[in-house]
Every structure is written in C-alpha cells, then in structure tokens.
Amino acid sequence: MSSISIPNRRNAAARPPPVPSSGVSFVLPALLLILAVFILPVVMLLLRSVTEPDPGLQNYRELFESATVARVFVNTFVVSGLVTAIALLIGFPIAWLLVILPKRWADLLFGIVILSMWTNLLARTYAWMVLLQRTGIINKTLMGLGLIDTPLPLVNNLVGVTIGMTYIMLPFIVLPLVTTMRAIEPDLLRAAALCGAGRWEAFRRVLLPLSLPGIAAGGLLTFVMSLGYFVTPSLLGGAGNMMAAELIAQLVQSLLNWGLGGATAFALLVLTLALYAVQLRLLQRGRSQRGG
Amino acid sequence: MRALQSIGVIGAILGALTLSGTPAHAKDMVFTSWGGTTQDAQKQSWAVPFSKQSGVTVLQDGPTDYGKLKAMVESGKPAWTVVDVENDFAVKAGKDGLLEPLDFSIIDKSTLDPRFVTPYSVGSFYYSFVLGFNKDQFGKKTPKSWADLFDLKTFPGKRTLYKWSAPGVLELALLADGVAPNALYPLDLDRAFKKLDTIKSSIVWWSGGAQSQQLLVSGEAPIGMFWNGRIDAIRKSGVDVGVSWEQNLAAADALVVPKGVADKDTAMRFIAFASSAQAQADFARASGYAPINLGSKALMKPEEAAALPDSHSQGQITLDMAYWAEHRDAVAKRWYEWQGK
Amino acid sequence: MLLDFDRLGGLKWVLVGIGILVSAFLLLPILFTVALSFGSSQWLLFPPPGWTLRWYEELWADPRWITSTLTSLQCAVLVTLLATGLGLLASFGLVRGRFAGRETVRALFLMPMIMPVIVVAVALYAFFLRIGLGGTLIGFVLAHTVIALPLAITSISNALERFDKAIEDAAILCGASPWEARLRVTIPAIRDGLFGAAVFSFLTSWDEVVIAIFMASPTLQTLPVHIWGTLRQDLTPVVAAASSLLLLFTLAVMLLAAWFRRRST
Numbered sequence: 001m002s003s004i005s006i007p008n009r010r011n012a013a014a015r016p017p018p019v020p021s022s023g024v025s026f027v028l029p030a031l032l033l034i035l036a037v038f039i040l041p042v043v044m045l046l047l048r049s050v051t052e053p054d055p056g057l058q059n060y061r062e063l064f065e066s067a068t069v070a071r072v073f074v075n076t077f078v079v080s081g082l083v084t085a086i087a088l089l090i091g092f093p094i095a096w097l098l099v100i101l102p103k104r105w106a107d108l109l110f111g112i113v114i115l116s117m118w119t120n121l122l123a124r125t126y127a128w129m130v131l132l133q134r135t136g137i138i139n140k141t142l143m144g145l146g147l148i149d150t151p152l153p154l155v156n157n158l159v160g161v162t163i164g165m166t167y168i169m170l171p172f173i174v175l176p177l178v179t180t181m182r183a184i185e186p187d188l189l190r191a192a193a194l195c196g197a198g199r200w201e202a203f204r205r206v207l208l209p210l211s212l213p214g215i216a217a218g219g220l221l222t223f224v225m226s227l228g229y230f231v232t233p234s235l236l237g238g239a240g241n242m243m244a245a246e247l248i249a250q251l252v253q254s255l256l257n258w259g260l261g262g263a264t265a266f267a268l269l270v271l272t273l274a275l276y277a278v279q280l281r282l283l284q285r286g287r288s289q290r291g292g
Numbered sequence: 293m294r295a296l297q298s299i300g301v302i303g304a305i306l307g308a309l310t311l312s313g314t315p316a317h318a319k320d321m322v323f324t325s326w327g328g329t330t331q332d333a334q335k336q337s338w339a340v341p342f343s344k345q346s347g348v349t350v351l352q353d354g355p356t357d358y359g360k361l362k363a364m365v366e367s368g369k370p371a372w373t374v375v376d377v378e379n380d381f382a383v384k385a386g387k388d389g390l391l392e393p394l395d396f397s398i399i400d401k402s403t404l405d406p407r408f409v410t411p412y413s414v415g416s417f418y419y420s421f422v423l424g425f426n427k428d429q430f431g432k433k434t435p436k437s438w439a440d441l442f443d444l445k446t447f448p449g450k451r452t453l454y455k456w457s458a459p460g461v462l463e464l465a466l467l468a469d470g471v472a473p474n475a476l477y478p479l480d481l482d483r484a485f486k487k488l489d490t491i492k493s494s495i496v497w498w499s500g501g502a503q504s505q506q507l508l509v510s511g512e513a514p515i516g517m518f519w520n521g522r523i524d525a526i527r528k529s530g531v532d533v534g535v536s537w538e539q540n541l542a543a544a545d546a547l548v549v550p551k552g553v554a555d556k557d558t559a560m561r562f563i564a565f566a567s568s569a570q571a572q573a574d575f576a577r578a579s580g581y582a583p584i585n586l587g588s589k590a591l592m593k594p595e596e597a598a599a600l601p602d603s604h605s606q607g608q609i610t611l612d613m614a615y616w617a618e619h620r621d622a623v624a625k626r627w628y629e630w631q632g633k
Numbered sequence: 634m635l636l637d638f639d640r641l642g643g644l645k646w647v648l649v650g651i652g653i654l655v656s657a658f659l660l661l662p663i664l665f666t667v668a669l670s671f672g673s674s675q676w677l678l679f680p681p682p683g684w685t686l687r688w689y690e691e692l693w694a695d696p697r698w699i700t701s702t703l704t705s706l707q708c709a710v711l712v713t714l715l716a717t718g719l720g721l722l723a724s725f726g727l728v729r730g731r732f733a734g735r736e737t738v739r740a741l742f743l744m745p746m747i748m749p750v751i752v753v754a755v756a757l758y759a760f761f762l763r764i765g766l767g768g769t770l771i772g773f774v775l776a777h778t779v780i781a782l783p784l785a786i787t788s789i790s791n792a793l794e795r796f797d798k799a800i801e802d803a804a805i806l807c808g809a810s811p812w813e814a815r816l817r818v819t820i821p822a823i824r825d826g827l828f829g830a831a832v833f834s835f836l837t838s839w840d841e842v843v844i845a846i847f848m849a850s851p852t853l854q855t856l857p858v859h860i861w862g863t864l865r866q867d868l869t870p871v872v873a874a875a876s877s878l879l880l881l882f883t884l885a886v887m888l889l890a891a892w893f894r895r896r897s898t
Binding site for chain 3: 023024025026027028029030031033034035037038039040041042044045046090093094096097099100101102107109111112113114115116117118119120121122123124126127128130131136137167170175176179181183184186189199202203206207217221224225227228230231244245248249252253258261262265268269272273276
Binding site for chain 2: 675677678755759762763767768846847849850851862866868
C-alpha cells in the first residue's frame with residue numbers, strides 16, 4: 001500500500017491542489033477486480049499456448065504457417081472495418097438529426113434507436129437470419145418488385161454478418177456522436193456563414209472537425225468490439241468466411257485444442273492493442289495540431 | 293485508508309452475494325444433454341423413474357459443451373454427473389483421460405448393442421443420418437440416394453449438411469461417389485473432399501437440429517442430410533417432407549461420466565438404469581430414436597418400432613467409431629481447413 | 634445553418650430521408666419478431682399460414698421463462714450497481730489523479746472489451762470452478778461486471794472530463810467538505826455520464842450470452858441462456874413471444890420515463 005502511494009504524494013506536492021493523494025486509491029477497487037477476475041484467469045489461459053500440448057512455441061509456428069488463420073484474420077479486419085465505416089456513414093446523419101430535429105421528432109427517433117438496443121441480441125440476430133434468407137421477405141419483396149430475378153445471397157456469408165453487426169453497433173456510434181455534436185456552439189456555424197462559407201465549406205471545415213472526437217470515440221469502440229464479436233458472425237456467417245472469435249471458439253469448444261486457441265487469442269489481442277495504440281497516437285497528433 | 297474502506301464495502305457486497313448462490317444438494321446428480329425434445333424424452337423416460345426408484349434428485353442441464361466439460365474435469369470438480377455426448381467424442385475423450393471408466397459390474401453390458409459400448413461409454417440412443425427433402429420443390433422427381441444429393445441438375449437449389457467435423461458427411465460423399473459400403477474405411481479423404489467440392493458453393497451448413505428443420509421446411513435448402521428424429525418431428529407437426537432411408541448412416545450418442553465426479557456410484561447406477569430395456573423402450577417411443585438395448589424392441593408395439601432406424605437396417609451403414617476415434621483430430625484439421633476455404 | 638433544422642434548405646429533406654430509411658432498418662427485425670410471435674407456423678414461415686396465441690400460451694406454461702427472467706434481472710441490477718459504482722471511483726482516479734502508470738491502468742480497464750468474449754468465458758469458467766464460484770450468482774455478477782466496466786468507465790470519464798472542476802472547488806471554498814462537494818455538486822453534474830454507464834452496464838449483463846452459457850448451471854440460468862438453448866434446439870416462435878413481451882415492457886418503461894420528464898419540466 002504505502003509503496004504505491006509514495007510517488008503519488010510527491011505528485012500531489014507538485015500540482016496543488018489535486019484530489020488529495022487519492023488518485024490510486026480511487027482506482028484501486030476496480031483495478032483489483034480486473035486483476036483478479038480478468039487478467040489472472042486470462043493470462044492463465046493464454047499461457048497454455050506455450051505449454052500445450054508440449055512446452056514450446058509450436059502453436060505459434062502453426063498459427064503463422066496456417067493459411068486458414070491468415071484468412072480468418074483478414075476476414076475479421078475487413079468485416080470490422082466495413083461495419084465501422086457503414087455505421088459511421090449512417091450514424092452521422094442520425095446523430096445530426098437527433099441534435100437538430102424538433103424535440104418531438106427527436107424523441108421519437110431517439111426512442112427507435114434505444115428500442116433497437118434493448119431488444120434481445122439473440123432475437124434480433126435470429127430475426128435477421130429469417131429476414132435475409134433466400135426465401136425471406138426481403139428477397140421476396142425485391143423479386144415481387146421485379147428488381148431481381150434470382151434471390152440475392154444475403155445470409156450465411158459476410159453480407160449477412162455485416163448487416164447484422166452494423167445493426168448492433170449503430171447505437172454505439174450514434175450515442176457518443178450526439179453528445180459531441182450537442183456541445184458544438186451553433187454560433188460557430190453562424191460565424192462561418194457570416195464569413196461567406198457555403199454549406200459544404202461549413203460542413204467540411206467546421207461541423208465535421210468539431211464532431212471528430214465523437215466519430216473517433218464511437219468508431220474505435222465499434223471497431224474494437226467488432227474484432228472480438230462472436231454471436232452474430234456465428235449465426236449469420238457462412239463456414240467459408242469465419243471470423244476470429246468463431247475460430248477460437250471452434251478450437252476451444254469443438255477441438256479442445258486450447259494451446260492453439262490461446263495462441264490465436266493472443267495474436268488477436270496483440271493486433272488489436274497495436275491498432276489501438278496507433279489510432280490513439282494519430283488522434284493525439286490531430287488534437288495537438290489543431291491546438292497549435 | 294479510503295482505499296481499504298472501499299475494498300471493505302465491496303467485500304461486504306460480495307459476501308452478501310455469495311449467500312444467494314444455490315449450490316447443488318449433495319444427494320443430487322446432474323444429467324446433461326442437448327436440450328429440446330430429445331432431452332425432454334430422456335428426462336421423462338430415465339430421470340423421473342430413476343428418481344422414484346433411488347431417491348436421487350436428477351437435475352437437468354444443457355446443452356452439452358465439450359469445452360465446458362474439459363474445463364470442469366481440469367478443475368477437479370465436475371458439476372455434471374452423467375453427460376450425453378457424440379460417440380466419437382466419447383472414444384476420444386476416454387483416450388485423453390477426461391472420463392471415468394465405467395463399472396460394468398453395475399451396468400449390464402450383455403444386453404447392450406455391442407456396436408455402441410466402450411470402456412468409457414455406453415450408447416445413449418442411436419440415430420441415422422437420412423436424406424430429407426422438401427416435396428414442393430422438385431415436382432414429380434423424388435431424390436433417393438446420396439448421389440442425388442450431389443446431382444445439382446436434377447435437384448437444383450441449396451443443400452444442407454452437418455457443419456461440424458463428425459462422422460457422416462465424408463462417408464456419404466464417398467458413397468455418392470460409388471464407394472462400396474464395406475470399402476468405406478479407412479476413409480479416402482482426398483476423394484471425399486473432391487466429391488464435396490462439386491457442390492460446395494451450394495452447401496448451407498446446419499449446426500443444430502432446429503436449424504436443419506427450419507432450412508428444410510422454409511425451402512431455403514430443399515434437400516439435405518438430417519437426423520431421422522428431426523424429420524420425424526417435422527412430419528408430426530403436420531408438414532409433409534420426404535425422406536429416403538437408402539444407405540442411412542447409423543451413429544450413436546453415448547453416456548459418459550466426467551473424470552473426478554464426487555459420486556461415481558450414483559453415476560453408474562443412473563447409466564445402468566438409462567440403458568435398461570424398459571427405459572430405452574420408453575425413450576425410443578417418445579423420441580423416434582432407436583434403443584441401444586437389445587431387449588427393448590420386444591417391449592414396443594410393432595407400429596411404434598416402425599419409425600425407428602431399426603426398421604431400416606437393410607442397407608444401413610454403421611459409422612465406424614474406432615476409425616473416428618483414431619483419426620478425429622487429423623480429419624478435423626483438414627475438415628475445417630477445407631470448409632474455411 | 635447546419636445546426637438549425639429550419640434553415641437547412643434542401644439538405645433537410647436528404648437528412649429526413651436518411652432518418653426514415655434508418656428507422657425502417659432499425660424497426661424491421663423488431664416488428665418482424667412481433668409478427669412471428671403471432672404466426673401459426675412452428676418453422677418461422679413468413680407470411681404464416683395463420684395467426685395464433687399458442688406461443689404465448691406455451692410461454693406462460695413454462696416457468697423457466699419467468700425464473701430465468703428474474704435471474705437475469707437480479708444479475709443485471711447487481712452488475713449495474715457494482716460497475717457504475719466502481720466505474721465512478723475509477724473515473725475520478727483516472728481523470729483527476731496524477732500517479733505513475735495511469736495510462737497503463739486506463740488501458741487495462743479497456744482490455745475486457747478487446748479480448749474475444751469466448752476467451753474470457755473459458756478462462757473465467759475454469760477459474761471460478763477452481764475457487765468455488767462456478768454456477769453461482771456471484772460468479773455471474775463478477776464476470777459481467779468485468780466486461781461492463783470498460784463501457785461504464787468510458788461513459789463516466791467523458792462526463793467528468795467535460796465537468797469544470799472549479800465549480801467543485803468553489804463549493805469547498807464555501808465550506809463544503811470534499812466529499813460533500815463531490816456528492817452534491819459533481820455527481821449531479823455528471824448524471825448523464827452516470828446514466829449512460831448504468832444503461833450500458835445493465836444491457837451488457839442483460840444481453841450477454843457467451844459467458845453466461847459457460848457460467849450457467851441447472852439451478853441458475855439467465856434469460857439469454859434460456860433463449861439460446863431454446864433457439865438452438867427448437868427454434869420455436871416462443872422465443873419471438875418472449876422477445877415481444879420484453880419489447881412491450883421496454884416500451885412501457887420508455888413511455889413512463891418520457892411522461893415523467895414532461896411532468897417535471
């Protein structure tokens with residue numbers, strides 16, 4: 001205890017008046033929980049990647065040599081990127097509308113977003129499964145309208161996964177964006193108009209940059225959550241285009257190969273953290289440039 | 293100090309929570325199976341009468357999850373007493389040291405179908421993979437053999453096959469390609485995958501029984517391989533789907549005991565009861581799957597027995613569990629690599 | 634201009650058009666689920682051959698739906714309290730504190746979100762069995778709290794960062810104790826963030842299925858576990874009926890909340 005709080009006290013002396021010497025102790029309960037109930041068990045599992053079936057790195061060798069694993073990781077990143085991009089593309093106008101619509105309509109739209117979030121994840125995913133199938137009402141409607149002759153393959157492939165995941169991730173984009181956009185001063189845009197900026201100019205040089213923190217926060221959250229997503233890909237995806245979490249589940253649950261499963265999980269974790277770090281760095285640079 | 297206080301508060305909350313957990317009673321046992329109508333039948337035919345006879349409360353859990361089973365055994369305190377697993381898994385898990393050897397002084401081996409008995413498992417029930425099809429889709433043409441499953445011209449549309457690496461799909465591909473039933477094993481994997489490649493883009497994989505039924509009835513996949521009990525259930529619901537028993541592929545589920553269970557004796561007595569002639573007959577009547585006790589058929593009415601895989605033993609092929617136990621990992625590796633391509 | 638709906642001109646209608654399309658996208662599976670719950674086809678055919686209340690009757694007859702809903706509710710409420718409470722404390726530490734390794738700690742808190750949930754499930758399950766928490770409510774609550782914490786901390790930290798600490802200091806200058814100031818000035822000011830944290834935590838636990846499948850025991854099943862089992866084994870429209878009832882409940886809560894808000898303003 002005391003050894004932890006010493007550097008803290010020194011900092012406290014350097015920066016008056018901070019929260020008195022308590023930064024660490026505030027964080028401690030949550031930190032202990034994470035260490036005991038997350039880090040410890042997960043590390044124990046990941047360690048099996050170098051101990052099972054024999055001590056050594058053969059699981060990692062297998063991982064890097066396997067064309068399947070490479071393909072699965074490419075799939076995972078492509079789908080996550082696609083989901084994030086589409087969710088941002090349709091989430092931005094929704095957030096915008098939520099900020100500017102007359103209160104009654106904004107409440108209604110907000111209600112719809114929240115309602116979609118509160119509907120059971122499994123039920124939503126199954127609904128998509130039935131909706132998207134070849135004999136489902138989407139294909140039937142499109143054929144009835146004469147838009148297509150043969151049913152489109154919308155499910156059991158990456159199209160289905162992308163649709164289903166975009167649906168689930170949309171609120172995670174919209175909610176942070178709304179908070180950010182609400183904080184933008186309308187006067188700034190009025191000023192831009194007074195300075196002769198057109199709509200497009202005002203959008204590109206004022207609204208978009210000012211929304212950037214929300215876009216970054218929501219986008220990062222969505223992307224990271226998508227990488228490890230399991231339920232939707234396993235129900236709406238096909239066997240030919242697995243995502244990483246499914247592969248890990250298969251190794252762990254069907255094949256009982258916890259060594260390779262642990263190695264795959266570790267690889268996914270390292271890749272995600274690396275990406276996270278890069279994005280954070282870019283974000284900070286962007287922020288400091290704007291500031292300077 | 294403040295930190296200690298907050299930890300204390302959390303400790304108190306957690307302590308209060310622990311008390312609300314409900315640990316299973318010592319005299320209880322847990323039977324785990326795959327859920328649905330099959331497990332309902334197992335409960336009614338095995339667990340309820342067993343409880344009446346022995347006074348042991350049988351809790352039902354499920355669905356069976358091999359990863360969970362392995363984690364339990366490794367922890368040294370398995371929560372499951374008796375588990376219904378697929379037969380090839382039973383053989384493999386026995387070899388890997390995940391299971392208790394069965395006590396055949398309590399379980400009467402002599403009355404059981406020897407195809408489904410190993411040192412670590414006895415059959416739970418047996419079923420067949422059959423060819424099922426949606427009658428609305430193919431007009432007057434009726435698919436009959438596994439070869440028809442691969443005939444995209446005569447029977448166009450998606451076909452649905454069992455997703456996991458398990459006995460069944462590879463065998464039917466070889467049979468469709470003209471391999472004689474007695475020359476199936478050892479499986480010619482190259483040939484099987486080559487045959488499957490010819491329909492690969494038309495395959496929709498089913499991962500559970502309910503999904504296979506939905507695919508068939510909706511016409512999403514008008515033809516495919518199914519567990520015979522699932523086809524039976526569709527027909528009982530009033531939807532007329534076609535079935536062909538030609539070269540039906542018989543496989544069994546198995547009852548096993550995870551290594552380290554607290555009350556081995558109860559586990560053995562439960563298995564002895566569940567595999568008895570009467571319990572097996574009751575289960576078969578309720579589920580449409582076949583009994584593994586050789587004495588059960590005599591206890592059933594002829595018309596009840598007619599729907600069972602037993603009655604289609606002509607041309608029936610028993611999937612070779614010894615082969616699968618030996619090659620399960622190697623086949624699985626190739627299977628998932630091929631499937632993922 | 635761009636943030637004034639009435640002065641958007643043509644752009645207004647583009648936005649409204651997108652809004653309608655996206656609303657339809659969001660509502661489609663929900664309405665479809667409701668429709669399925671009244672359809673008479675056991676195999677989810679649509680449009681169904683007829684309409685029926687049979688699935689609601691089956692739902693009513695099976696007590697497991699009620700018990701699992703209660704278990705989920707109990708678990709989710711405890712997770713909400715725990716995650717929001719711990720998240721609030723941690724956010725104070727992360728935003729206000731100055732200590733070595735703060736960024737590392739922040740990254741640690743986000744880890745549960747990154748790790749594929751299947752890994753967390755297997756790891757926690759094995760671990761809990763070993764320490765005797767397997768199949769207990771406390772196991773559920775701890776596991777779900779860990780994966781809810783990242784969202785709770787993010788939500789509260791964001792709010793806390795936007796809050797001007799000078800206001801809290803002013804309260805202290807006026808004679809309030811630091812705790813009093815936090816309780817009566819800061820916490821009300823960041824209530825949006827707290828509310829967001831609570832909602833996310835509740836939903837995380839309420840909808841979580843992968844960990845729950847592992848944690849579940851015969852005597853303790855959450856609603857998603859029961860739904861998962863039912864869907865995998867029977868795929869019956871009873872699930873659609875259950876979802877529709879939950880939807881009705883959610884709608885009722887939302888309308889009630891809206892009504893309260895209107896009354897208070």
